[in-house]
Amino acid sequence: MRIWSLHPRYLDQKGLVACWRETLLAQKVLTGATTGYRNHPQLLRFRAQEDPLAAVGAYLQGLHDEATARGYNFNPTKILVAGSPVAPMEVTDGQLTFEAGHLRAKLEVRDPARIAALSDFPETHPLFRMVAGPVEEWERL
Template identity: 50%
Template sequence: MRLWSLHPSLLDRQGLTAAWREALLAQAVLLGRTRGYTRHPQLERFRAQPDPAATIGAYLAVIAEEAGRRGYRFDSARIVTSGDAAIRPIPVRSGQVEFEWQHLLRKLAARSPEVHERVASGGPILHPMFEVIAGGIEPWERAG
């Protein structure tokens, strides 16, 4: 499961589809609707929020918006919203952003050279759910 800190506009078609599918799985986990992936480390940052379900819902909404911008039809009715808690930005360390950026660039170079060429010179853009803070790679990242 990869819940990108990067903006979904940077993803190729395969990456955007995978981001949607994996975030839906994360939503199911956070809502207690599945027994798999319950200990996945990338869920830690969502669980740390006052309303994890609303937070993952907001995360999914941005992916669905990007899909719609591209003419894809992701079923936004699958996004569950919950509670009235204000959704605050999730801090993400600068080292994590750089790690994800390099990881994405490698994937794009191999899988979608035209997308790689389009995004590589611009640098990383964050998903609006995140705000960058100083630091290295997040402790939950499996940087192996």
């Protein structure tokens, strides 16, 4: 499961669709609707929020907005908690650097032209706010 901290505009088509599907799975895990992935480290940051489902909903909304801008048809009714105000979640610049490198490696194979979009230091997903720090503790290195 990869729930990117990077802005979804950096993701290629496969990456964006996979992130949508994996975040929907994360939403199911948080509701108790599935037993798989319950202890996945990517979920720790959402579980730490005051309202984890609202945080996942805000994350999914950011993916939906990007998909809509690209002309894709992601179903917004799959977002269980939509439109609730959610405080920005922090993500470290070390985590963003790690994810940008990870994404670059994937894009070199799948969509080399998109790598140019990562030339500047990447922006965060709209849910996140960047702070100084190392790679997040929950990340599997």
